[in-house]
Amino acid sequence: MVRLSRRRFLIGAGLGSLALVSSPLLAGKVAAPGDAPQARPIPSTGEHLPAIGMGTWITFNVGSDQRLVDQRTRVLETFLERGGSVIDCSPMYGSSADVVGAALETLDARDRIFAASKIWTGDGSETREQAASSARRWGIPRFDLLQVHNLLSWQEHLATLKDMKARGDVRYLGITTSHGRRHDELARVIETEDLDFVQLTYNVLDREAEKRLLPLAHERGVAVIVNRPFQGGSLFRRFQSEPLPNWAGEAGIETWAAFFLKFIISHPAVTCAIPATTRIDHMRENMAAMYGTLPDAGQRRMMAEYVRQL
Amino acid sequence: MSGASWLSYSLQDFVMFGPEVLLRLFIRINEAVWPWQSLWLVAGLLLPWLARQSAEWPRRMAMALAGLAWIGCGYLFMVRYYGPVNTPATWFGWAFVFQGLLLLMLRGRALPVPLGLSLAVAGWLVILVLPWLAVLQSGDVRALALFGMAPGVTVAATVLLFARQPLLLRWFLLLVPLAWSLFSALTYWSLGTYWLLGFPVAALVILVVALRVSPSPVQSRDLRSARPDPERRLP
Numbered sequence: 001m002v003r004l005s006r007r008r009f010l011i012g013a014g015l016g017s018l019a020l021v022s023s024p025l026l027a028g029k030v031a032a033p034g035d036a037p038q039a040r041p042i043p044s045t046g047e048h049l050p051a052i053g054m055g056t057w058i059t060f061n062v063g064s065d066q067r068l069v070d071q072r073t074r075v076l077e078t079f080l081e082r083g084g085s086v087i088d089c090s091p092m093y094g095s096s097a098d099v100v101g102a103a104l105e106t107l108d109a110r111d112r113i114f115a116a117s118k119i120w121t122g123d124g125s126e127t128r129e130q131a132a133s134s135a136r137r138w139g140i141p142r143f144d145l146l147q148v149h150n151l152l153s154w155q156e157h158l159a160t161l162k163d164m165k166a167r168g169d170v171r172y173l174g175i176t177t178s179h180g181r182r183h184d185e186l187a188r189v190i191e192t193e194d195l196d197f198v199q200l201t202y203n204v205l206d207r208e209a210e211k212r213l214l215p216l217a218h219e220r221g222v223a224v225i226v227n228r229p230f231q232g233g234s235l236f237r238r239f240q241s242e243p244l245p246n247w248a249g250e251a252g253i254e255t256w257a258a259f260f261l262k263f264i265i266s267h268p269a270v271t272c273a274i275p276a277t278t279r280i281d282h283m284r285e286n287m288a289a290m291y292g293t294l295p296d297a298g299q300r301r302m303m304a305e306y307v308r309q310l
Numbered sequence: 311m312s313g314a315s316w317l318s319y320s321l322q323d324f325v326m327f328g329p330e331v332l333l334r335l336f337i338r339i340n341e342a343v344w345p346w347q348s349l350w351l352v353a354g355l356l357l358p359w360l361a362r363q364s365a366e367w368p369r370r371m372a373m374a375l376a377g378l379a380w381i382g383c384g385y386l387f388m389v390r391y392y393g394p395v396n397t398p399a400t401w402f403g404w405a406f407v408f409q410g411l412l413l414l415m416l417r418g419r420a421l422p423v424p425l426g427l428s429l430a431v432a433g434w435l436v437i438l439v440l441p442w443l444a445v446l447q448s449g450d451v452r453a454l455a456l457f458g459m460a461p462g463v464t465v466a467a468t469v470l471l472f473a474r475q476p477l478l479l480r481w482f483l484l485l486v487p488l489a490w491s492l493f494s495a496l497t498y499w500s501l502g503t504y505w506l507l508g509f510p511v512a513a514l515v516i517l518v519v520a521l522r523v524s525p526s527p528v529q530s531r532d533l534r535s536a537r538p539d540p541e542r543r544l545p
Binding site for chain 1: 319322323325326327328330331334338391394395396397
């Protein structure tokens with residue numbers, strides 16, 4: 001998003017009204033069924049984002065395989081058709097940035113996305129160079145969000161990102177972790193730094209973030225992007241053969257994908273979950289979780305208890 | 311990063327591509343070189359035959375052929391195709407190219423002794439049977455992993471030549487094959503592409519067998535200096 005006026009208009013027009021029906025404070029309440037996607041405000045600006053984004057770890061690292069690049073382009077097309085806009089990537093993800101760039105070019109969709117990438121280098125002086133390199137690979141002039149990947153050299157990178165934000169070279173800044181690692185350090189960063197976003201792992205089984213990080217982010221006005229919502233696919237391997245609970249329909253849940261994703265995005269502190277997939281049918285399932293009813297607090301407790309008992 | 315933090319990583323966390331991408335590599339490289347891979351098949355079948363000749367020049371040719379195969383699969387498969395999705399594959403690819411150049415430079419030394427029939431048969435089996443592992447894994451006959459193009463078959467088919475070299479040179483030449491076998495085995499395991507584990511396993515089995523049936527130093531004039539036999543008085 002890059003040309004701010006056009007993109008802000010497109011996304012704002014699509015999502016601005018959705019804010020009225022999908023404030024995080026209203027999580028658990030019924031949105032108009034079958035129509036508007038769940039959207040969440042970025043606390044630092046109030047700009048709204050669709051509650052389901054797209055991760056690219058592993059799934060978009062297909063190198064120069066044109067057949068797979070074309071197939072991933074169709075996955076991205078489905079994502080955009082279903083109301084998605086947040087795409088998250090990293091220089092760590094091999095060729096993923098190039099493939100995202102090629103897909104955006106094919107779909108002529110660069111002004112329809114919220115582009116999020118990461119800074120992943122131990123050299124604290126390379127922040128700008130890596131951001132520029134990633135932007136070239138995506139084919140965009142600048143990112144909406146740049147995050148320090150896995151807290152690597154975060155002090156140096158964050159200082160530069162703040163400067164870049166002040167100059168308008170990036171709109172938002174943040175920091176990431178995954179797999180539940182280094183939560184204490186991440187909490188200190190949230191407490192002491194002026195962040196727009198934090199990215200962490202949270203799902204129906206990995207709930208460590210509920211204790212401190214999610215309330216802290218909520219209190220500090222930091223948007224939360226959730227990675228590994230399916231625990232790298234292992235939630236499906238573990239539970240897909242099991243039946244959904246008989247009360248799932250009341251919580252707006254028809255598939256296990258919806259079960260896992262709605263559990264996440266119904267948390268009041270969560271802005272967006274970023275599942276990754278290589279399949280169009282799975283992308284449709286993921287995006288369907290962004291529509292309809294969300295579980296309320298009581299149903300969320302039942303969801304966690306249900307998978308614990310399986 | 312603390313030790314405890316490292317312990318939270320699993321093997322899968324270090325593999326950043328999926329099995330579909332890996333298996334497509336075999337198909338893509340076959341499509342890219344079609345129909346010239348048939349030449350590599352012939353060259354692969356020639357390799358054990360050349361290596362078991364008593365005259366020295368065919369054995370030199372065997373070493374040169376092995377060198378070309380390492381350069382071919384190192385650059386084309388590893389650097390060009392595999393590297394973009396797996397950075398360590400690029401490093402291994404250049405190591406393969408270096409190993410191939412080394413083999414070309416060593417061709418003058420040839421093999422100290424001709425290959426025995428049992429090892430030659432093992433070599434032919436590798437060339438003809440092992441490529442089908444990629445077909446079994448992918449379910450696509452276009453994924454045939456041929457000698458000179460796919461690293462697993464190339465390594466397995468040539469380690470038997472390395473095992474016949476004098477001690478120091480032997481282990482120097484085995485460094486890259488052993489490192490690759492370990493790396494690829496971990497990759498295949500974490501991706502769940504279990505049929506492909508046959509490549510590193512075959513390479514290691516052939517290596518062990520080749521080392522066990524290697525001629526003793528007293529059988530080969532060239533190997534005497536590698537491990538002097540005190541019981542044998544040389545003139």
